[in-house]
Amino acid sequence: MKIAVVFGTRPEAIKLAPVIKQLREKFETIVINSGQHHNLVQQIIDFFHIEVDYDLRAYVSKDRTLPQLSSMLIENLDRVYSEISPDLVIVQGDTMTTFTGAFVGFLHKKPVAHVEAGLRSFSKFAPFPEELMREMVGRLADLHFPPTVVDKENLLNENIRPDRIFLVGNTVVDALKLGNSILDENQVFQELKEYGITPDILKDRKIVLITSHRRENIGEPLVRICQSIKHLAQEYPDFVFIWSMHPNPEVKEIVSNYMQTKPDNIYITKPVSYPTMIYLLNHAFLVLTDSGGLQEESASIGVPVLVLRTVTERSVVIDAGAGFLVDSDRNKIEYYFNKLVQDKEFYKEVSDRGEHLFGDGTASIRIQKLLENNEVQKFIKDYPLTEKMNLEHIKKEGIEIL
Structure with a gap:
């Protein structure tokens, strides 16, 4: 069986790296990098030693709009799918690469599998x-791999066929395990x-890790986040605040301008x-982020996370109390920060x-x-004739064991 695995952004590459390594032990696996975030993705490719078969270099630039990006991706993926004729297309997450990878797979009448399916913010x-x-990938996909029960329920509520939904967990945890095993501290x-x-x-100071890049935070919300960070850094001089800044030019401009004068413990x-x-x-004490992946990683490692968003599709983090939704509200950010610092039992x-x-x-x-299951392989091999084939019974064989 020939499987095409498509990614184009750093989170996709991270979460698909362990999948690619696993699949290449059993199947002919063709890796396609759309190049949507070319430089950031190359770091992941090098770190995990992923062999890429096609690099489409459809990178995002300041002058390229989302419609232009989608047009370029569709055209290039159509060319590659026509050349390799995969039996199955695997996509991950929710980016333009994810959508176009699934959409072009559908146009070629190839079954599509969606890793990290079912996440919804409902906004x-x-x-x-x-x-x-x-949401659109959810309609295009034939096999859905939700990471949590909540995500599975979201798919069921959207009338996705139950026999096509397989609860597997989140590959971000696999990537963390693999990454920790090859991590070089000196580097x-x-x-x-x-x-x-x-x-x-x-090693001697408590680390607060910060990222913010969502479009909805650009502008005044990001200014308020900067204000909170500066205030907290002044209140807690023994802490170190490390802000890993996204390369988005608008984000860089706002943060750089506001942080021209800052406490010495902000980096x-x-x-x-x-x-x-x-x-x-x-090694972090706390994470402040609007990133989806960091919400998952922080919770999995056991680091409290303040989510700089109004809503999150990782609702399980908030519902479990492993993190708190604070938006760009200074009062909320500073309240939860102070409580986590001052109340050790709560922390x-x-x-x-x-x-x-x-x-x-x-x-x-x-x-x-x-994918090794005989019934699933038959479904893939004879697709689309098997599109109505029922796969529910294979779950009784221990495929879905979470």
Whole structure:
């Protein structure tokens, strides 16, 4: 069986890296990098030693709109799918690469599998355009791999066929395990040294990790976030605040302008590499972010997270109490920050709540085993003639075991 795995952004590459490694042990696996976030993705490719078969280099630029990006991706993916004729297309998440990868697969009448299916914020423009991307992929996909029970229920509520939904956990945990096993601390220290962050700072002081890049936060919300960070850094001089800044020009301009004068314990860096991000997460006291992946990673590692958004599709983090939805509201940000610092028992309770929310790090193995199943292979081989074939009974064989 020939499987095409498509990614184009850093989160997709991270979460598909363990899947690719697992699938290549059993199947002919063709890796397609759309190039949507070319430089950021290349770091992941190098770190996990992923062999890429096609690099489409459809990179995002300041002058390229989302419609132009989608047009370029559709044209290039159509060319590649025509050349390789995959038996199955695998996409992950909710980006333009995810949507176009699934859409072109549908146009070629190839079955599509969606890793991290079923996430919903139920707000059309938050996050934008990701919420609608994942909803549309949900209609296009034939096999759905939701990470949590909540995500599975979302799919069922949208009348996705129950026999096509397989609860596997989140491959982000697999990636963390794999990443930790090959992490080189010396390289991490070398990278952070560029910003004046020494090993002594990292080991002797409490680390607060910050990221913010969502379109809905650009503008006044991001200014309010900057104000909160500066105030907290002044209130807690023994803490170190590390802001890994997204390369979006609008984000850089706002943060750089507002942080021209700042306390010495705030460090603004370029987007840190994935191994450095893992190291910082492993040693962080707290994370402030509007990133979806960081919500999952923080909870899985046991680090409380303040989510800088009005709504989140990772609702399990909030519902479990492993993190708190604070938007860009200074009062909320500072309230939860202070409480987590000052109430040690509360901090420990929050830290312990997220440990198993996203599975045990074997999601990639579950996906591989599912695709090895004879009934699933028949479904894929004879598709679309088997489009109405019922796969419900294979779950009784232990495929879905979360």
